[in-house]
Amino acid sequence: MTGLGRVELAQRIARDIPEGAYVNLGIGAPTLVADHLPDGLEIILHTENGLLGMGRAPEPGAVDPDLINAGKQPVTALPGAAYFHHADSFGMMRGGHLDVCVLGAFQVSSSGDLANWSTGAPGAIPAVGGAMDLAIGAKSVWVMTDLLARDGTSKLVSECTYPLTGVACVSRVYTDRAVFDVMPDGFRVRELLGGSTVAELESLTALTLRDRP
Amino acid sequence: MIDKTVASAADAVFGIEDGSTVMIGGFGRAGQPVELIDALIAQGAGDLTIVSNNAGNGDTGLAALLARGRVRRMICSFPRQHDSWVFDGLYRAGKIELELVPQGNLAERIRAAGAGIGGFFTPTGVGTDLAQGKEERVIDGRRYILEHPIAADVALISAYRGDRWGNLVYRETARNFGPVMASAATVTVAQVDHVVELGAIEPESVVTPGIFVDRVVAVPPRRWVDHGRFVGGVDIDGEPLEVTR
Numbered sequence: 419m420t421g422l423g424r425v426e427l428a429q430r431i432a433r434d435i436p437e438g439a440y441v442n443l444g445i446g447a448p449t450l451v452a453d454h455l456p457d458g459l460e461i462i463l464h465t466e467n468g469l470l471g472m473g474r475a476p477e478p479g480a481v482d483p484d485l486i487n488a489g490k491q492p493v494t495a496l497p498g499a500a501y502f503h504h505a506d507s508f509g510m511m512r513g514g515h516l517d518v519c520v521l522g523a524f525q526v527s528s529s530g531d532l533a534n535w536s537t538g539a540p541g542a543i544p545a546v547g548g549a550m551d552l553a554i555g556a557k558s559v560w561v562m563t564d565l566l567a568r569d570g571t572s573k574l575v576s577e578c579t580y581p582l583t584g585v586a587c588v589s590r591v592y593t594d595r596a597v598f599d600v601m602p603d604g605f606r607v608r609e610l611l612g613g614s615t616v617a618e619l620e621s622l623t624a625l626t627l628r629d630r631p
Numbered sequence: 632m633i634d635k636t637v638a639s640a641a642d643a644v645f646g647i648e649d650g651s652t653v654m655i656g657g658f659g660r661a662g663q664p665v666e667l668i669d670a671l672i673a674q675g676a677g678d679l680t681i682v683s684n685n686a687g688n689g690d691t692g693l694a695a696l697l698a699r700g701r702v703r704r705m706i707c708s709f710p711r712q713h714d715s716w717v718f719d720g721l722y723r724a725g726k727i728e729l730e731l732v733p734q735g736n737l738a739e740r741i742r743a744a745g746a747g748i749g750g751f752f753t754p755t756g757v758g759t760d761l762a763q764g765k766e767e768r769v770i771d772g773r774r775y776i777l778e779h780p781i782a783a784d785v786a787l788i789s790a791y792r793g794d795r796w797g798n799l800v801y802r803e804t805a806r807n808f809g810p811v812m813a814s815a816a817t818v819t820v821a822q823v824d825h826v827v828e829l830g831a832i833e834p835e836s837v838v839t840p841g842i843f844v845d846r847v848v849a850v851p852p853r854r855w856v857d858h859g860r861f862v863g864g865v866d867i868d869g870e871p872l873e874v875t876r
Binding site: 465466467468469478479480481482483484485486490491492495501502503504505507508509511512531536541543544545546547548549550551554555581582583584585 | 658659660661662684708709710711712718719722723729731732733734735736737738739741742753754755756757758759760761774801802803804805806807808809810811838853855856861863864865866867868869872
């Protein structure tokens, strides 16, 4: 089994986002999903710093420092876009108005707990930003990640050992080896990717996985 | 006649005392009131508590205030960034206190102060390290934690246009924390690219009504905007693209 690359995984996630959805893409790899949304579908991207209707990165020379995304990179605003202040922006999350958000992760537990803001390493400067608001703030919270961390350990775990971002908040995990749904009784394989088998995934994660329905 | 405009950034920050709590608008560099921060540095107040989303970028603006040792305590959501070396150094040396607040709770705590709300129950942070010591309650089957308002002595914000009554409009995502901070401080100071005649801002378009604003000062316009139109030619820091950095 080889596993999907980042871009292929972003393409795979983009395919599952329906027309008309209000979507927040987290900092880092999830930002890639924006580049692969199907042409011709109207999907409205939200950025926490006060914009609905976010467009692609501007051409060099058309960079407007007042118009940035959550990662503080320059973006554009589509026709139909709206600006709003921070309390309204996070009200959109907390109030359950966003359909989907896609986040990165250090760990996801079989009950849907998410750890993605701190490794808890001593001496590290903590920074949480909007991570905890996003984790509990969309109708569907999807995680985009490699199945294994750089040290080879599984990011899908029975219980998170890193500090939590949110409790029982993740509904689906897109990894390079498979897509998983978080069910009341744990992870269920939704789709195998890159030639994986369920037995291999169980071996890599040391978890008992339910297979596709 | 009401005239909230003042002649200079120095006049705009007059009277800020040692030990004050000061809100500073902005998300990264967008909406950061750099000219007011520079005036605050020159004014000299110290032992400050600063409320801002980030803890400074590069060596200018909020980072410069931190570098002068004027800040005792930061209340923010995201201090650590690729260009936050000033804060990082102070924090590691134990020279600054940090209260870390999830971004939406930060915005809502500021909004609550401005709206006369004594606290609120939020689902953000439930079950995490940042909920430690906070009252938890289950409401309609969902877990929430109690968060308290954050008020300030002074708010320093940046808007695009303002009039002598203090009505403000912002520009794009530079709006961010400006409207909520304006409502939550005893004295709110807005720097604007343009002071315009009363009535020049459409009443339907006012974002921050003047009741929330005490002082308005004009600062040099943004290089990348001409008569409200984007004219480009800058990088993400607002520096001309011709300049090789």
